Amino acid sequence: MLFTAEMFKMYQNYASYKHWQFEVLEYCHSDLGGLRHAVASVSGPETYKHMKYEGGVHRVQRIPKTEKQGRTHTSTMTVAILxxxxxxxxxxxxxxxxxxxxxxxxxxxxxxxxxxxxxxxxxxxxxxxxxxxxxxxxxxxxxxxxxxxxxxxxxxxxxxxxxxxxxxxxxQIGTKGRSEKIRTYNFPQDRITDHRIGKSFHDLRTFMMGEKLLDEMVEDLKGLADSESLLELLEQSASKQQNEQRHQ
The missing domain is CATH 3.30.160.20 (Double Stranded RNA Binding Domain)
Structure with a gap:
């Protein structure tokens, strides 16, 4: 729940960085200052085009403030982008x-x-x-x-x-299983890894500020999606040509 609160703040900062409007529709606090769940409306130029790749399961690995043995805990939170x-x-x-x-x-x-x-x-x-x-x-x-x-x-x-x-x-959002992690935030190793593009960034605290590093990650995801879409169109075109040749 503490990580969920940090993630929500990261997206709020990202909206500010991109000069978008961020309106909180629902915010349910937890007893320890974390966040149970929240809903926000983000509006501005190309908001969905950028934000849709954030949809999925985000995994955090870190030593919680309440952990006395110094063990690293793993937990997840889910983001849905509509x-x-x-x-x-x-x-x-x-x-x-x-x-x-x-x-x-x-x-x-x-x-x-x-x-x-x-x-x-x-x-x-x-x-x-x-x-x-x-x-x-x-x-x-x-x-x-x-x-x-x-x-x-x-x-x-x-x-x-x-x-x-x-x-x-x-x-894209809605196509991955809820149990499949899209990104891991590893605090002890100061590393963020996006499993869809196989790319890692260091300097986790700067990433969680929701500015340049997050924007770079989003641009990489957009680039991969664009190239996959292009490949799909080329495959469809080639398949169509083959079918036409068979019928000639």
Whole structure:
């Protein structure tokens, strides 16, 4: 949970580094100052194009502050990146929604209050739900919950299309198994390794600042995805030509 909080801060810093807007939609603290789970909306030029390669399981190896024997512990956290749809991309029928309000809950933070401001929206046909209690205003929470719900439904629609077209790329979000680690953050050895491109960086603390080093890693991942896409197009073109020659 402490690592999850550091990762969330890294992405927040990365958004600032790229001059994007970063809006916290949900932030659930743990008792020890860590983070159980959080949701944020990132907007700006080419945000999804850059961020989609961060989706997957991130593994951390380090000696926790609570460890008395000096042993290195290994744990993981998961990042999901969903593209935010526009009004044109996704229409949701209001008859398909069930909206519930309740009192915000938490560990006594500033957002906990005595009014029914927390909002949960359920999309009945799919069973997909989104909840927001970050703001004091019920209306604002409803808007943010709707934003999250639309992103989830849009992601499901995209995945369905990808499966139909058989364009599932191993490098992209949603195509890797949840147990497969995409990146390891090894604190004792001061090393970050991305397992998809087989590349390691040193200076972990600078990387976790979410600036130049993270941007370099993202650019390398984009480069690999672009070359894989090009190879796929060339293979499809060659296969099409072979089929045409057979039928001649």
């Amino acid at each position: 593209p935010q749809p526009t009004e044109i991309d996704m229409t949701i029928n209001s008859k398909d929604l069930r909206i519930e309000t309740k009192r915000a809950s938490g560990a006594g933070g500033q957002h906990v209050n005595t009014t029914d401001s927390a909002v949960r929206i359920l999309h009945i046909p799919t069973g997909v739900a989104a909840e927001c209690q970050q703001e004091r205003s019920q209306l604002t929470n409803r808007e943010k919950a709707m934003q999250m719900l639309r992103a989830k439904l849009y992601s499901m629609k995209l995945e369905e299309q990808n499966n139909q077209r058989q364009y599932a790329r191993k490098i």
